[in-house]
Amino acid sequence: MDDQNKNLILATVLSFVVILVWFVLFPPPEQVEDPNAPAVAAAPVTVEGGVPALAPTTEAAAATETDIVETTNAPRVDISTARLSGSISLLGGRIDDLKLNDYRETLDEGAATVTLMSPKGEPHAYYALYGWAPGAGLDYDTVPGANTEWSVERGQALTETSPITLVWDNGSGLVFRRTISVDENYMFTVDQTVENTGAGTVSLAPYGILSRYGQPADLKNFFVLHEGVVGMADGELSEIDYDDVTDLPYDQREGARAETTAVTQDGWIGFTDHYWMATLIPSQGTPFQAAVRYDERADTYHTRALMPTVTVAAGETTTVSSELFAGAKEWATIKQYEENDGVKGFLDSIDWGWFFFLTKPMFAVLHWLNGHIGNMGWSIIALTVLIKAIVFPLAYKSYASMAKMKELQPQMEKLKEAAGGDRQKVQQSMMELYKKEKVNPASGCLPILIQIPIFFSLYKVIFVTLELRHAPWAGWITDLSAPDPSSILNLFGLLPFATPEPGSIFFILSLGVLPILLGISMWLQQKLNPAPTDATQAMIFAWMPWVFMFMLGSFASGLVLYWITNNVITFTQQYLIMRSHGYKPDVFGNIKRGFKRKAQSGE
Structure with missing residues (x-):
């Protein structure tokens, strides 16, 4: 066999092998963990170097997943923009009903609009929840959580030009407000405010949580595509498939399988699907704790951004702002949030793969x-x-x-x-x-x-x-x-x-x-x-x-x-x-x- 034909055969075989590899998925061996490991309640939040060292349990309340009230029949505030429709539940103030107006499930005439988020009580529930974790002198009953009954203080519906403000008085000297606004695309801004009308100083830490019940119904589970947790921590991208989340080590503090990361400056964390994504984005330039959690008891996946503890003296008011991206992974839109709004590395939320140095400029x-x-x-x-x-x-x-x-x-x-x-x-x-x-x-x-x-x-x-x-x-x-x-x-x-x-x-x-x-x-x-x-x-x-x-x-x-x-x-x-x-x-x-x-x- 001459050299020319040897090389041609080699190149041909190489082409076949590389192409076929893309169709083969080799899942990692399942890790054996103790399913009877005891759940340990979370301790109060402490601070190490400005970053919360210990997060509250998922939903940041004393309630377990089975105690969280379904929100399908709770009072709601409409979301109505050119690109988004849905509602916010006043029970917990959850953003749990969201449809993407520009996209349909199929090309068939009359096909349903793509649903990104849905409330607990519906199949594959998926929602964003915000609240405060109690610090010194407080407990979970005195801060808003998953089942807090909010009231509308300002606004009738959330639109591009009209934010809404929710309010809750804990009856013990603290008044909490949550102002939610949304731009012309998919970025929500959530301002969490606490007003101390009491006599003493309190400390507490704001958080945002994305909760997902079970894996997505349309999960592709294909080797070439990442679906699951995606996050950025100080310039380092992390991707964890859903199956790998269930294999995380058991965390005694969380009472579930979990992984936490201290982000010192810039970052975000959330869930990415094939074409859609929901991401928690604390204010860039500030530290926070990013966490991934899987609760086997309720088959729920969570990502959490816990921001630094704030101290509010008597008569003072403190506001902490963060953002939530919930929408379609449009290249131009995400690029705009990265370049104009300062969300560092946000374009990497699209799965560019091993040849990213080719795929990114090519697209x-x-x-x-x-x-x-x-x-x-x-x-x-x-x-x-x-x-x-x-x-x-x-x-x-x-x-x-x-x-x-x-x-x-x-x-x-x-x-x-x-x-x-x-x-x-x-x-x-x-x-x-x-x-x-x-x-x-x-x-x-x-x-x-x-x-x-x-x-x-x-x-x-x-x-x-x-x-x-x-x-x-x-x-x-x-x-x-x-x-x-x-x-x-x-x-x-x-x-x-x-x-x-x-x-x-x-x-x-x-x-x-x-x-x-x-x-x-x-x-x-x-x-x-x-x-x-x-x-x-x-x-x-x-x-x-x-x-x-x-x-x-x-x-x-x-x-x-x-x-x-x-x-x-x-x-x-x-x-x-x-x-x-x-x-x-x-x-x-x-x-x-x-x-x-x-x-x-x-x-």
Whole structure:
């Protein structure tokens, strides 16, 4: 086997292996913890270096999860903005009813609006709760918690221009207020105020909690996508999958599995789904304690931001502000919060993956192109052209070398005939020929090797970014983040049969228009490359386009569109470069002659 074919086989195998790895999920072994470990009530909050050293129990109240009152029938205040609708429960002051007006569950007519948060008592309850943890001289009955009955002091409904203020008097000299406002997108501002009308000084610590009952109903649980806890602590991003949260060490103070992190300056913490996110954001520049907690008794996940303890003397009033992001992970919106509002590292809440140094700029360019073109499909094609232009200098050298290899094919055949079965002599003769003609057989692998990280980066971009969700291209391609919905099994809609459901074996065999075009484009491109002389290698290469056609048939349409465009551009570049170097490939003539030979032989 000559060096050229060895390298081509190696690159091919590498491509197959790397692509297949993305479909394999190797969950870590489950850790064995003592399920009978006793729950220990939280101690009063103390302060070490300005950061609370010990957080209150989840919900920051003496009540356990089973004691928290359901809020489906509690009095409510409406949330009504252009992009959000829902309500706030006056029981606990929870933000627990939130819908994203701009997004639908499916592309079907009349599809339901995406629901981000829902109150306790409904399936997959998910809400944000704020309150105060008691310090010296206070207990949980004297501070607002999960079941506190708030009253509306100001405002009738929460809109972009009209905040609301809730009030609660503990009857012991402390009056608590909570003012909630929201911008034109998805950022809530929560101002927590305590007024001390009593005679003594009190200390207490404000907190925010996100509670989620069970894992999301639409959990993808896919290797390439992170879903679960996401947070930033002093410039360091942390991601914990839901399954890993349940494996956290048991914390005696929390009475549950938990992990806490002291953030000294900038940070945030919350839950991220495929396209949606809720995040607690304390005032940047101030310390706080970030916590992740899983309660096995109620199958609840929590993230918490506990801010420093404040001391309020008699006659004084103190206000602590924080923010809550609850909405869609739109690149431009999140980027604005990072750059204009100072939420450090917020853009990293989008899962850019291992090749983040490629995926982040790649999507930025794709977003810019879409802003000018107005169609994500055509923007993907434009991005492909731009990428091919950038890597063209490397590709040129490779294609020129491959053209030279095509010219040397007859000489290589003569050398093999002259050497007979002596493989060592063949290898030596080949190396002398390469050296004489100044040809590097390994250069043919370069386009494939360059293609691998680009392919995975674009795959990541198309899979994780919201902007590709339900984005149409042309004709029957109405969602670039989903596979081609057409099917060869019903003659692409001509027969009255429904297309197979994604995930079924019939879906893999169905093949849409785009996967078939992909196979053809790979086959045509292959015709320009030097053919392996070994029969086994030749068979492997002959099957490659059709294997890839089936493998990528269930990939997102946007990715298949990119691959087809890339193949067409590569074929054109290689064809023209070969002709410019004196080799005139007769691809279509060879194809016609091949069919003619088969017809004559009766195959």
